[in-house]
Amino acid sequence: MNLGVNIDHIATLRQARGTPYPDPLAAVPVCLAAGAGSITAHLREDRRHIQDHDIERLAAYPGLHLNMEMGATDEMVAICERLRPFACCLVPEKREELTTEGGLDVVAHQSRLAAVVERLTAVGVRVSMFIDPVPEQIRASRAIGAPVIELHTGHYANYRGQMQSNELAALRDGASLAGDLGLIVHAGHGLTVENTPAICAIPEIEELNIGHAIVADAIFKGLHQAVADFKAVMVR
Numbered sequence: 001m002n003l004g005v006n007i008d009h010i011a012t013l014r015q016a017r018g019t020p021y022p023d024p025l026a027a028v029p030v031c032l033a034a035g036a037g038s039i040t041a042h043l044r045e046d047r048r049h050i051q052d053h054d055i056e057r058l059a060a061y062p063g064l065h066l067n068m069e070m071g072a073t074d075e076m077v078a079i080c081e082r083l084r085p086f087a088c089c090l091v092p093e094k095r096e097e098l099t100t101e102g103g104l105d106v107v108a109h110q111s112r113l114a115a116v117v118e119r120l121t122a123v124g125v126r127v128s129m130f131i132d133p134v135p136e137q138i139r140a141s142r143a144i145g146a147p148v149i150e151l152h153t154g155h156y157a158n159y160r161g162q163m164q165s166n167e168l169a170a171l172r173d174g175a176s177l178a179g180d181l182g183l184i185v186h187a188g189h190g191l192t193v194e195n196t197p198a199i200c201a202i203p204e205i206e207e208l209n210i211g212h213a214i215v216a217d218a219i220f221k222g223l224h225q226a227v228a229d230f231k232a233v234m235v236r
C-alpha cells in the first residue's frame, strides 16, 4: 500500500509569515526516505498554502510521483496540462472552507469532468476523482473514464461511535464496488495513526494520502519518524 504525503501544511507554516522557510520541497527526500511513494500537494485557487512556484518545482523534481490536487477549473486544468505531474486528483473547493468538506459531485458535472479527464489523460496525467463513498458517485467516476478514485475519509475520521462504524461500512462497500468496476482505489483526509489501520484493512485500497496529521506529528517527533510511524501501521 502506497503512502502519499500531503505537504500542504508545511506551506501553511511558511505562509503564516511569508518567509522562504520552511520550504515544502525540503520535505520530499525526507518523506521518500521514510517510505512514502508519492507526494501530494493541493494548489488551491486562493493559494492559502501551496504556491504556483511550489507545484512547478515539484512537477520538475526528478523521478517524483507528484499527485497534484486541484479544482476542476479552467485555470487549474491549464496549469496541470502544462506541468504534466504524474497524477492529479480533482477535489471540490470553496474559498470559505477551512479544509475539504466532502467529495466532488461527479454525477452533477459528468460532461465537464469527462472532458477534463480526456484532456489530462491525453498528456499522460493519471486522473483521480476525490469522492464520498456513494455508489452513484463511484459509478459516475467510472462512466467518465477516470481510472482512479480517492475515497473521502473525512467523515469517518470525524465521526464517533455508530456513525463512525456506519461510515467505515460505507467505505468498505464503496471500495468493493469500485474494485468490481475496475477502478483503482485510494483514500484520504483526516487520517491519523490511530484511525488508519481500519482503512488499511479494506483490501481494495492501494494508496492513502495523508498530510495534516503527519505534519502535526512531525512537530514533536520529526518528519522522518512521523512518516515511518504511518508506514508501520499501513500493513495488511
Ligand SMILES: CC(=O)[C@@H](O)[C@H](O)COP(=O)(O)O
Residues within 6 Å of the ligand: 006, 008, 009, 042, 044, 069, 091, 098, 099, 100, 130, 188, 189, 190
Ligand atoms: C482533498 C483533501 O482531502 C486534502 O488533500 C486537501 O488538500 C485538504 O485541503 P487542505 O490541505 O487545504 O486542508
Ligand SMILES: NCC(=O)COP(=O)(O)O
Residues within 6 Å of the ligand: 006, 040, 150, 187, 188, 189, 190, 191, 209, 210, 211, 212, 213
Ligand atoms: N486527499 C487527502 C490528502 O491529501 C491529505 O488530507 P489530510 O491528511 O491533510 O486531511
